[in-house]
Amino acid sequence: MYDLREAVELLQPESAPTRTSTAIFIFTAPNPGLKTLEGTHTFVVGRRPSVLIDPGPDIPSYVDGLVEWLREEDIEPRAILLSHQHPDHAPGARHLRDVLRVPVWASSRYEETAFEAVEPDFTFGPQQEFPVDEEALRVFETPGHSPDHVAFWLDESGILFSGDTILGRGTSLVAPPEGDMIDYMKTLQHMRTLEPYLIAPGHGPLVNDPLAKIDAYIKHRREREEQILAKLASRPMSVEELVADLYADVDTHLHDLAAGSVAAQLQKLLIEDRVKESAARYELANENYASA
Ligand SMILES: [Zn+2]
Ligand SMILES: [Zn+2]
The missing domain is CATH 3.60.15.10 (Ribonuclease Z/Hydroxyacylglutathione hydrolase-like)
Incomplete structure (x- = not known):
């Protein structure tokens, strides 16, 4: 017992x-x-x-x-x-x-x-x-x-x-x-x-060191967003393609988690009209405003 x-x-x-x-x-x-x-x-x-x-x-x-x-x-x-x-x-x-x-x-x-x-x-x-x-x-x-x-x-x-x-x-x-x-x-x-x-x-x-931590968290997400926009500036890509490119140095068993993060970033960019989607591929909505 x-x-x-x-x-x-x-x-x-x-x-x-x-x-x-x-x-x-x-x-x-x-x-x-x-x-x-x-x-x-x-x-x-x-x-x-x-x-x-x-x-x-x-x-x-x-x-x-x-x-x-x-x-x-x-x-x-x-x-x-x-x-x-x-x-x-x-x-x-x-x-x-x-x-x-x-x-x-x-x-x-x-x-x-x-x-x-x-x-x-x-x-x-x-x-x-x-x-x-x-x-x-x-x-x-x-x-x-x-x-x-x-x-x-x-x-x-x-x-x-x-x-x-x-x-x-x-x-x-x-x-x-x-x-x-x-x-x-x-x-x-x-x-x-x-x-x-x-x-x-x-x-x-x-x-x-809370402020440093929070700032690092904000910076990390912003950098990821910039990386996604930079990738999409070259060609339309799917979540899987973005993950394979952006997380090439990360163990593939973590790619499911990474796909979730990328999907969350893309959802944000879609709502902000900075990215558009068709047939599960994402591209910049307007190149000129992509980094606005
Ligand atoms: Zn928890
Ligand atoms: Zn939780």
């Missing part, structure tokens, strides 16, 4: 350095992978009052370990908050809700995701806030990686919980139908205006 003691020993949270007294505990779910890096992070923010962000996938031993740790620390989260409904972040909320008997909160757009959603008890309203220790954790919409994505922001501490919008390492996946590159670029700009002191991402290490 499964022993909770064992889980408690496995679950040693990291703490985030803060400029306030707000307590932040970081756990990592045992779901490492290509897109999840070391695993999905669960955050316990505040001791009293407290909330819990992203219980991760439905791994009962992990969720039970979280519960046991909370009991040992005498922390009673008032709410389970979901950054978005993806299977590496949300499904653990069902079991956690049953055990803790606290409500699950999610974006009001939770049904727009392609994944089976965890039915929330409440959806975030505009200007939604949750008290944690001495400050407020704010919720704001950050669509792009998924339509229902939200981020959480501790204004006084300057800490941004970025979910899958910004990762601790590598780039975030933005691919249709979940992803929208126009929304994603707006979301990055919005996050930049917060001037975070620290980003606590859904995967990977804490980001200690």
Whole structure:
């Protein structure tokens, strides 16, 4: 039989350095992978009052370990908050809700995701806030990686919980139908205006230089867009041809992911009337304005 003691020993949270007294505990779910890096992070923010962000996938031993740790620390989260409904972040909320008997909160757009959603008890309203220790954790919409994505922001501490919008390492996946590159670029700009002191991402290490990270993310997407436009200036191309050209140095088993990114870029360029498509081939809508 499964022993909770064992889980408690496995679950040693990291703490985030803060400029306030707000307590932040970081756990990592045992779901490492290509897109999840070391695993999905669960955050316990505040001791009293407290909330819990992203219980991760439905791994009962992990969720039970979280519960046991909370009991040992005498922390009673008032709410389970979901950054978005993806299977590496949300499904653990069902079991956690049953055990803790606290409500699950999610974006009001939770049904727009392609994944089976965890039915929330409440959806975030505009200007939604949750008290944690001495400050407020704010919720704001950050669509792009998924339509229902939200981020959480501790204004006084300057800490941004970025979910899958910004990762601790590598780039975030933005691919249709979940992803929208126009929304994603707006979301990055919005996050930049917060001037975070620290980003606590859904995967990977804490980001200690948030503005440099956000700028690098924006630059990366803009460069990809320029590369696509440059390729299309020579001839009409399909997504597959663009991937083969642009990702020639990338292992072919990653080309599916790359195709998603290229498709998201093309969708943005189509909406902006900078590219047109016929029979799954893309070409510049107007050479003179392609780089406008
Ligand atoms: Zn995701
Ligand atoms: Zn994720």
